[in-house]
Amino acid sequence: MGTKKKLTRLSNHFYFTIDILINFIILLAKLLVLNMKKLIYTFTMLAFGLHGIAQQKSTLCGTDEHNKFLQSTNPQLKIEAEKFNKNWKSYLQTVNLNDLKKVNKLGKTSAPKYIIPVVVHVIHSGTNSSTNISDAQINSEIDFLNKSFRNLNSDSTNRREIFKDIAADCEIEFRLAKKDPQGNCTKGIVRVYSPNTNLGDDVLKRISVWDSRSYLNIWIVERILKEISNGVVAGYAQFPFATSSASTDGLMVDYKYFGQLSPSQNVFNTVTTHEIGHWLGLFHPFEGDSCNNTDNDGLSDTPPTYNPDGARSGTFSATLNSCGTDNPDLVDQQENYMDYFNCKERCSNMYTYQQKARMHYCIENYRREIFSAENLVKTGVNNVTTTCNAIPSFYSNNKNICTGGSVTFNQNIYNGTATAYNWTFSGGTPGTSTLATPGNIVYNTSGAYDVKLSITTNGTTVDSVYKNYVTVIDNKNATQANLNYADWQYANDWYEKGWRFESENGRAKWTRTLGVSFNGIASMKLEDDPFNSVPSSGIEQSFISPSFNLLGATLPTFRFAYAAALVTGPPPSNTKSTDDLRVYQSTNCGTTWTQMTGTGSVSTGTAISTTGLTYLNWATGFVPSDASKWREVNLVATAAANVRFKITLLRKGGSNFYLDAVRVSSSAKLGINDELASSINFNLAPNPFNTATELTFELTKTSEVNISVIDILGRNMGTLLKGNTNAGNHIVNLDRNALELNNGIYFVKVEIGNQSFVKKIMVN
Numbered sequence: 001m002g003t004k005k006k007l008t009r010l011s012n013h014f015y016f017t018i019d020i021l022i023n024f025i026i027l028l029a030k031l032l033v034l035n036m037k038k039l040i041y042t043f044t045m046l047a048f049g050l051h052g053i054a055q056q057k058s059t060l061c062g063t064d065e066h067n068k069f070l071q072s073t074n075p076q077l078k079i080e081a082e083k084f085n086k087n088w089k090s091y092l093q094t095v096n097l098n099d100l101k102k103v104n105k106l107g108k109t110s111a112p113k114y115i116i117p118v119v120v121h122v123i124h125s126g127t128n129s130s131t132n133i134s135d136a137q138i139n140s141e142i143d144f145l146n147k148s149f150r151n152l153n154s155d156s157t158n159r160r161e162i163f164k165d166i167a168a169d170c171e172i173e174f175r176l177a178k179k180d181p182q183g184n185c186t187k188g189i190v191r192v193y194s195p196n197t198n199l200g201d202d203v204l205k206r207i208s209v210w211d212s213r214s215y216l217n218i219w220i221v222e223r224i225l226k227e228i229s230n231g232v233v234a235g236y237a238q239f240p241f242a243t244s245s246a247s248t249d250g251l252m253v254d255y256k257y258f259g260q261l262s263p264s265q266n267v268f269n270t271v272t273t274h275e276i277g278h279w280l281g282l283f284h285p286f287e288g289d290s291c292n293n294t295d296n297d298g299l300s301d302t303p304p305t306y307n308p309d310g311a312r313s314g315t316f317s318a319t320l321n322s323c324g325t326d327n328p329d330l331v332d333q334q335e336n337y338m339d340y341f342n343c344k345e346r347c348s349n350m351y352t353y354q355q356k357a358r359m360h361y362c363i364e365n366y367r368r369e370i371f372s373a374e375n376l377v378k379t380g381v382n383n384v385t386t387t388c389n390a391i392p393s394f395y396s397n398n399k400n401i402c403t404g405g406s407v408t409f410n411q412n413i414y415n416g417t418a419t420a421y422n423w424t425f426s427g428g429t430p431g432t433s434t435l436a437t438p439g440n441i442v443y444n445t446s447g448a449y450d451v452k453l454s455i456t457t458n459g460t461t462v463d464s465v466y467k468n469y470v471t472v473i474d475n476k477n478a479t480q481a482n483l484n485y486a487d488w489q490y491a492n493d494w495y496e497k498g499w500r501f502e503s504e505n506g507r508a509k510w511t512r513t514l515g516v517s518f519n520g521i522a523s524m525k526l527e528d529d530p531f532n533s534v535p536s537s538g539i540e541q542s543f544i545s546p547s548f549n550l551l552g553a554t555l556p557t558f559r560f561a562y563a564a565a566l567v568t569g570p571p572p573s574n575t576k577s578t579d580d581l582r583v584y585q586s587t588n589c590g591t592t593w594t595q596m597t598g599t600g601s602v603s604t605g606t607a608i609s610t611t612g613l614t615y616l617n618w619a620t621g622f623v624p625s626d627a628s629k630w631r632e633v634n635l636v637a638t639a640a641a642n643v644r645f646k647i648t649l650l651r652k653g654g655s656n657f658y659l660d661a662v663r664v665s666s667s668a669k670l671g672i673n674d675e676l677a678s679s680i681n682f683n684l685a686p687n688p689f690n691t692a693t694e695l696t697f698e699l700t701k702t703s704e705v706n707i708s709v710i711d712i713l714g715r716n717m718g719t720l721l722k723g724n725t726n727a728g729n730h731i732v733n734l735d736r737n738a739l740e741l742n743n744g745i746y747f748v749k750v751e752i753g754n755q756s757f758v759k760k761i762m763v764n
């Protein structure tokens with residue numbers, strides 16, 4: 001696959017970074033072995049570039065990187081891609097290219113051969129944000145696509161003579177869906193508020209996705225999160241042959257590159273046209289980063305081009321031939337939508353007849369359902385326009401607050417217009433509003449509250465009720481009732497006391513399981529997914545505590561025990577599980593979360609397993625048979641007035657997960673477990689000390705021992721001993737320099753089995 005793909009925007013000048021300059025120098029060296037013509041071109045470009053003015057940043061296509069990433073996480077996709085390439089080659093053997101070309105010359109048919117229903121998910125960062133692009137902007141892009149794919153684009157006159165008779169009417173038309181997956185009237189546009197719209201990737205797609213067998217999903221985001229070093233990714237698509245990743249199928253486009261209306265700075269941009277080319281199986285003409293024809297895009301009417309690190313870029317040049325040795329020796333087809341020459345009024349204005357054949361092949365073999373007559377009825381795109389009811393959607397700046405806090409609500413009405421608004425805020429002040437944007441609502445009493453928005457649309461009233469939308473935490477009650485809530489084992493009152501289990505997709509369920517536990521009689525179990533159907537990016541399941549007043553506590557702790565196993569998923573992919581576990585705390589009732597530090601606060605990949613590195617069969621259904629199959633996590637919390645805890649499992653194909661013995665306490669008070677310390681004859685001397693001190697203790701039996709040093713903020717400064725330790729006398733040295741301790745107070749934390757105590761030490 002290629003390295004850096006450019007979709008450099010139309011510009012008379014283009015922006016030269018030092019990187020690009022270096023690339024040109026590298027390119028120069030490479031080209032010395034090639035022909036003279038190219039050398040002259042390169043000098044021309046270099047001279048031009050040096051005169052160029054920094055006007056626009058390079059924008060890139062992220063499809064190849066996305067494809068590489070998918071293949072690295074799911075080997076099945078690599079097999080699918082190889083199979084596709086092989087099948088395409090054998091298919092080409094059966095086709096007479098001259099016939100294809102002849103048919104192409106006969107001109108266009110009036111009706112499109114394929115109609116593709118489209119849904120556009122606008123993931124925006126607020127009503128007043130430019131990321132929430134208008135319906136008109138979206139419609140302008142659909143019109144533009146239909147011109148590009150039918151060879152009706154107004155800039156087709158810029159094509160050079162040599163490419164005129166190979167440009168194709170692709171006979172594909174795109175229509176915004178008129179029925180959603182539930183059969184309701186839709187404009188084919190979904191608007192979702194998310195502060196994460198600047199983190200555009202496959203994870204974000206889960207916020208709104210329609211069945212990719214019936215719709216082409218297009219996600220519009222503020223910024224695409226792809227790791228490409230020398231530019232901004234404007235869009236990326238998923239290839240049709242990535243069939244085992246159906247939930248992420250479609251394309252994601254930066255909002256600045258979607259739509260053709262002023263004042264968008266990107267009128268005539270072809271990013272979406274290009275990405276749909278990928279979605280229908282087309283490669284870049286410089287695929288493979290070489291001039292080897294068979295290595296490139298698999299087609300013979302797009303001359304191979306060479307694009308090391310995206311160095312060949314930007315401005316139209318009639319003589320540019322980056323692969324002078326190809327046969328026939330053709331200049332680069334800068335007119336092609338799949339190359340990155342996106343120069344205004346000169347470039348990016350055509351698909352070829354072989355690209356058309358390849359897209360049709362992919363539609364027929366990989367996207368059969370989407371254009372079927374049944375699907376056109378199901379998605380409503382065969383119908384005349386109807387007027388839909390508006391959808392009474394809304395969002396807020398926050399959903400978790402402390403008592404006395406406020407929440408700001410904003411309407412997010414789409415799919416139609418509303419003529420009246422009626423808000424109801426249970427537990428809020430004011431309790432109702434008839435404004436479109438009701439502003440701040442104050443919540444004074446703890447609890448979980450519904451928010452209801454009724455609107456009038458087309459003369460009828462439509463409601464949306466978001467159940468338990470706002471969670472208000474009562475700091476005072478938490479202080480009294482829950483401080484030192486030791487050995488909680490999910491008895492009957494956990495929900496009333498404010499403990500919550502949250503599942504991102506609402507499908508997975510936590511259930512109280514008798515007979516399986518770390519201690520006591522029961523634990524909470526999160527069932528595995530028997531169909532292993534979660535997306536490769538995972539699904540989040542969280543367990544959240546109420547808020548605790550830990551102000552003034554010395555080394556308060558958050559502890560829990562869990563059991564998890566590694567598992568191999570069902571065939572054909574046999575994907576190995578890679579669940580992640582992370583522990584967070586919040587000091588503002590859950591408005592924001594910070595990852596905790598210390599052993600067990602993060603477990604990624606195989607580290608999550610409490611049962612070794614053996615992978616169970618997916619059908620086994622893991623059950624921890626005894627206490628050794630559990631792991632206890634003991635973390636130091638912030639000593640603040642209002643502390644909540646959250647354990648998040650990012651489920652990526654794992655088996656059953658068990659949670660038990662969740663405790664929040666200030667138990668690390670000095671001397672609280674003197675009994676344990678004296679039972680092992682624990683001694684620490686000298687204390688205070690200057691350079692080193694010595695810890696001694698005696699074990700009566702082999703035990704799991706963990707001794708660490710913690711600072712007054714709860715940060716782990718280092719581990720002195722960890723692991724299975726034999727019975728007998730032990731001496732452990734604490735060297736101030738080895739742990740890089742400054743003068744001050746620290747704590748030595750000693751854990752033996754499930755018990756622990758803390759000793760204060762002073763370095764001076």
Ligand SMILES: [Zn+2]
Nearest residue numbers: 005061063278
């Ligand atoms: Zn691309």
